[in-house]
Amino acid sequence: MDRQRLSAFINAFDTDRDPLLTQLELESISQGIPIIRHEMISFLQVILKIVKPGRILEVGTATGFSALVMAAYSDPSCHIVTIEKDPDRITAAREHFSGTDMADRIRLIPGDAQEVLEMLANDPEHACGYDMVFMDAAKAQYIHFLPLVKRLMKPGAIMISDNVLQEGNLLESKYLIPRRDRTIYKRMRDYLYALKHDPALITSILPLGDGVALSYLREDSQAIG
Numbered sequence: 001m002d003r004q005r006l007s008a009f010i011n012a013f014d015t016d017r018d019p020l021l022t023q024l025e026l027e028s029i030s031q032g033i034p035i036i037r038h039e040m041i042s043f044l045q046v047i048l049k050i051v052k053p054g055r056i057l058e059v060g061t062a063t064g065f066s067a068l069v070m071a072a073y074s075d076p077s078c079h080i081v082t083i084e085k086d087p088d089r090i091t092a093a094r095e096h097f098s099g100t101d102m103a104d105r106i107r108l109i110p111g112d113a114q115e116v117l118e119m120l121a122n123d124p125e126h127a128c129g130y131d132m133v134f135m136d137a138a139k140a141q142y143i144h145f146l147p148l149v150k151r152l153m154k155p156g157a158i159m160i161s162d163n164v165l166q167e168g169n170l171l172e173s174k175y176l177i178p179r180r181d182r183t184i185y186k187r188m189r190d191y192l193y194a195l196k197h198d199p200a201l202i203t204s205i206l207p208l209g210d211g212v213a214l215s216y217l218r219e220d221s222q223a224i225g
Ligand SMILES: C[S@@+](CC[C@H](N)C(=O)[O-])C[C@H]1O[C@@H](n2cnc3c(N)ncnc32)[C@H](O)[C@@H]1O
Pocket: 034, 035, 036, 059, 060, 061, 062, 063, 064, 065, 066, 067, 083, 084, 085, 086, 089, 111, 112, 113, 114, 136, 137, 138, 141
């Protein structure tokens, strides 16, 4: 199946467009900022209505598009913590947040996600404190972030990991993958294996956008490990 045609077909049904988000989406695409694919917007919107998170953790802010999508479509009492390491993107994200009425609900923590996640996981205010995690940073690092992210999730929380199918590359034999992409290929396969074999998680891998893994942390996860 032609994936681009499929996406265009799905996206053509969209009606509910927030002008501010549409403008930021188009601006980000024209500047080559790697934001969520369009079909992820309504996916997040539905998930946010079902889960009704009070606190969301995002790993990988870029210039703030997905954080603003989550803020716009969640309850006004929902707070978002988002992590980014690129200084220019941090500046741009802060500008985008401050231009909205959602700025006081979004906290951007600058720094490398591994270090920030470690710091948060050891802070009682954050440990087991998140109802939803959106993982959207360097794909090869998801496998390293996972144990810390699990410590930050409340039992019963969900995690959405984006870009897990790597433009379909993950389906191919490793011999067809250019050498420079083999580390990310191996680590993403390991990550999907870890998500599916972790007894504390229930995960569905969906061929939406560039591939999404939707994981649920079991209520009895602390007893399981
Ligand atoms: C795909 S973009 C995020 C897009 C954003 N979620 C959106 O849709 O608007 C990934 C971002 O993660 C950041 N990133 C990658 N590795 C990181 C790390 N180890 N720590 C913090 N940020 C990281 C990159 O700088 C990049 O801006």
